[in-house]
Amino acid sequence: MWEIIKTATPQLISAGIKYSIPIALISFFFGMVLALMTALVRLSHKNRFFLIVKGIFRFYVWLFRSTPLLVQLFIAYFGLPYLTIPGIFPNGIKMSPFLAGILVFSLNTGAYGSETIRASILSISKGQWEAAYSIGMKKMQVLWDIILPQAARISLPPLSNSFISLVKDTSLAASITIPEMFEVSQQIAAQNYQPLTMYCLVAFYYAIVCTLLSFLQSYLEKITSRYTIQ
Amino acid sequence: MIRLTNVNKTFDKKPALNQISTEFPENKVTVIVGPSGSGKSTLLRSLNLLERPESGQYQFNHDFDIDFSKPISDKTILKLRQKTGMVFQGYNLFAHLTIIKNIMEGPVKVLHQNKNEARKNALALLDKVGLKDKANVYPSNLSGGQAQRVAIARSLAMAPEYILLDEPTSALDPELELGVLKVLLQIAKEQQSMIIVTHNMAFAQQVADKMIFLEDGQIKFDGSAHDFFTTNNQRIADFISAMTLHEIK
Numbered sequence: 001m002w003e004i005i006k007t008a009t010p011q012l013i014s015a016g017i018k019y020s021i022p023i024a025l026i027s028f029f030f031g032m033v034l035a036l037m038t039a040l041v042r043l044s045h046k047n048r049f050f051l052i053v054k055g056i057f058r059f060y061v062w063l064f065r066s067t068p069l070l071v072q073l074f075i076a077y078f079g080l081p082y083l084t085i086p087g088i089f090p091n092g093i094k095m096s097p098f099l100a101g102i103l104v105f106s107l108n109t110g111a112y113g114s115e116t117i118r119a120s121i122l123s124i125s126k127g128q129w130e131a132a133y134s135i136g137m138k139k140m141q142v143l144w145d146i147i148l149p150q151a152a153r154i155s156l157p158p159l160s161n162s163f164i165s166l167v168k169d170t171s172l173a174a175s176i177t178i179p180e181m182f183e184v185s186q187q188i189a190a191q192n193y194q195p196l197t198m199y200c201l202v203a204f205y206y207a208i209v210c211t212l213l214s215f216l217q218s219y220l221e222k223i224t225s226r227y228t229i230q
Numbered sequence: 231m232i233r234l235t236n237v238n239k240t241f242d243k244k245p246a247l248n249q250i251s252t253e254f255p256e257n258k259v260t261v262i263v264g265p266s267g268s269g270k271s272t273l274l275r276s277l278n279l280l281e282r283p284e285s286g287q288y289q290f291n292h293d294f295d296i297d298f299s300k301p302i303s304d305k306t307i308l309k310l311r312q313k314t315g316m317v318f319q320g321y322n323l324f325a326h327l328t329i330i331k332n333i334m335e336g337p338v339k340v341l342h343q344n345k346n347e348a349r350k351n352a353l354a355l356l357d358k359v360g361l362k363d364k365a366n367v368y369p370s371n372l373s374g375g376q377a378q379r380v381a382i383a384r385s386l387a388m389a390p391e392y393i394l395l396d397e398p399t400s401a402l403d404p405e406l407e408l409g410v411l412k413v414l415l416q417i418a419k420e421q422q423s424m425i426i427v428t429h430n431m432a433f434a435q436q437v438a439d440k441m442i443f444l445e446d447g448q449i450k451f452d453g454s455a456h457d458f459f460t461t462n463n464q465r466i467a468d469f470i471s472a473m474t475l476h477e478i479k
Contacts, residue, residue, distance in 0.1 A: 127322035134278050134316035135336035135388055136308045145339060149326045227326050227368035 004197050008188050012181050012205055019098070019180035021209075024167045027102050031109025031166075032159070038114035040143075043121060057114075064111035070172050072108060076100040077176040101173045109166055116158045120151035153224040160217035164210050171206070181205060231256055232277065232392065232425075237286030237298065239272055239447075246272045247283060248447040254392065254440075256291075257421040261434040261455070264444035265469070270427040273444065274394050277425065278314045279307050290314075291391070312340060315385030319397040321377040323369035329356065329380050330365040336388045348387075355383040359413050375406030379413050386417070393417070395426045399433075431473045435459055443469070 038057045044050045064072065077100040080093035095103065124147050132142040174183035185202035189195040232254040239247040246269045254260045254277075262270045275281040276288075279302070288296040294310055296302055324332050333352035337343040343351075356362045359379040369377055378398055385393050398414070399407040411433050418424060418437050428434055434441065434455070441458035443451035443466055451458055451466055461467060 125322075127318060127320050128324065130280055131316070131318065131322035131324065132335075134280060134311055134314075134318075135384070136312035136340045137336070138304075138308065141339055145335070146324055146326075153326070227328075227370060 001194075001197055004192055004194050005201055008185070008198060008201060011184050011188065012202060015179055015181045015184040016205065016209070019173070019178055020167070020170045023098070023101055023105060023170045023173060023178070023180065024163070027105030027109055028163050028166055030102070030106035031113055031162075034106060034110030035113030035117050038110060039117035039121060042114070042118055060107075061111045061114055064108050065115075069104070069108055069169055070175060072104045073101065073172055073176050076104045097173070097176045097178045100176055101170075101178050105166060105169065105173075108169075109162060112162055113159060116155045116162070117151065120155035121147060123154055124150050156221055156224055157217065160213070160220070164213050164217075167209055167213065168206055231289075231291060233287075233289040235287040235289075237273075237276065237283045237288070239269075239276065239281060239283040241272075245447045247276065250286065250447075250449060252442060252449055252452050254423070254425050256391070256423050258439035259418050259424045259426065259437050260440040260442060261438035262425065262427045262442045262444060263429070263431075263434060263469070263473070264450075268444040269447040270444050271396050272447075274396050274425060274427050275316075277392070277394055278311055278316045280316070308340075312388055313391045315388050315390035315393045317378070317381050317385050317393065317395040317398050319400050321369070321374070321381045321401075323372075323377055323380055323384070325369055328366050328368055329361065329372070332369065332380060333384045333387045336384065341388065352383070352387060355386055356380075358386075358416075359383045360409070373406055374402045375409045378402065378406075378410045382410070382413055382417070386422075392423045392425060395424065395428075397427050397429065399428070399430060429473055431470055 038061060041050065041053055041057045042061075044054070077095065077097060080095070080100075082092055084090055084092050128146055128150065129142060132146045137145070170180055171182035173180050174186060177183070179187075181202055185198045189198035192198070234253075235251050237247055237250040238245065248269075250269075250273060262273060264270050272281050276283050282302075283298040285299045286297075288294070288298060290296075290310060290313065293313070294306060296306065296310075323329075324335060327335060330349065330352050333355060334345070334348040337348040337351065338345055353362060353365060356365055359382060361376055361379055361383070364372065364376065364380075369380070372380065378401075382393075382395075382398070395414070399410050402410065407430075411430075414424070414426070414433075415437055426434075426437070438455035438458075441451060441453065441455050442449055443458065445465075451461070451463065458466065459470065
């Protein structure tokens with residue numbers, strides 16, 4: 001067994017560094033940009049233009065929260081090549097597995113993250129908005145300088161959870177042929193006929209990454225909580 | 231001079247301000263009193279445009295002449311807010327910023343003051359309200375009285391023409407209240423124009439140049455502090471004694 005672990009470990013770590021971790025980091029980054037945009041649009045005023053944009057973002061959040069991540073990956077990678085748009089995509093929407101993975105993971109993380117950020121912004125007291133407005137700050141200044149820094153502290157634990165979930169969910173990328181850690185473990189198991197050892201080994205490496213992220217979360221929470229009651 | 235003419239504001243079709251016409255003189259302290267729900271805070275917040283009356287005129291010196299029945303430009307709103315500093319009952323200090331940064335935020339972000347200059351001014355203001363040693367702590371570590379004094383300093387940092395104080399001591403126990411009142415008396419002596427909503431009659435009598443008594447969204451008294459506290463009007467006399475009794479209790 002030790003021989004198997006010794007042989008498989010470098011390949012698993014290499015797959016993690018090349019695919020699992022980059023997919024998680026890039027998707028989380030784009031997911032958070034999308035989440036913030038979605039949350040802000042959904043909290044914006046109700047003029048006619050924003051009502052339409054709001055409707056689009058609401059539909060997006062509903063769609064990605066109501067369908068399984070695995071199905072979303074299959075649609076993006078195996079389904080979209082059959083969607084032809086004359087003039088734009090005459091031969092269907094074809095993407096590399098990596099790009100399809102990033103796209104779906106970003107959209108999925110963005111949909112869940114937007115609800116977390118929206119709730120965090122709503123939890124900041126009205127008095128904070130009013131105090132900032134009363135000194136003549138503009139709406140965007142109030143948002144960036146006063147509200148979002150406080151909302152960030154509140155949303156840190158749930159968003160950290162989302163990131164940890166995302167790291168584990170990257171294993172689903174195996175289903176669209178991305179050679180990330182789980183896909184590599186499957187390939188090795190198919191060669192050495194040791195599925196139990198291989199899947200336990202890959203689970204162990206996911207657990208290590210997630211544990212390290214939990215420590216990082218605790219550290220960040222400590223830093224961002226420096227202004228709460230001591 | 232702030233002048234309001236026939237200002238009206240409703241909440242859910244109920245009148246909160248009903249044909250309000252009055253003036254708030256410069257370099258004087260105007261105190262607004264009245265029973266709960268009489269429209270005092272709504273009136274004060276309307277001066278900072280945190281509330282938007284539906285009709286009436288709002289004249290601010292010769293700088294602004296606002297007709298509430300017409301849209302108000304963002305530029306006017308921002309400029310007017312810079313000239314009318316607001317102090318809230320619940321302090322509303324920015325929870326994620328240290329005390330000194332709370333005070334510097336407006337001057338740096340709104341007035342585009344140099345950071346060093348803003349820091350120097352902020353420290354001088356903290357000294358004035360007796361909290362220089364708290365410059366680098368967060369609001370959560372202050373008592374209510376200290377937080378309110380910081381809120382006053384934050385308002386002063388913008389060098390507003392008027393400071394509007396919405397029940398600044400209502401949330402404080404008497405001991406903490408005293409510290410805040412001392413600071414306000416000091417500022418009043420310096421001829422800072424102030425408009426204060428309060429239930430504290432002893433403080434009002436001490437600080438007010440002008441009194442406004444509001445009831446059911448209407449001004450029932452508008453005159454000098456001396457006239458207010460020596461009035462023969464039974465309703466006002468009853469109100470003063472009820473409030474004074476409340477303070478003694």
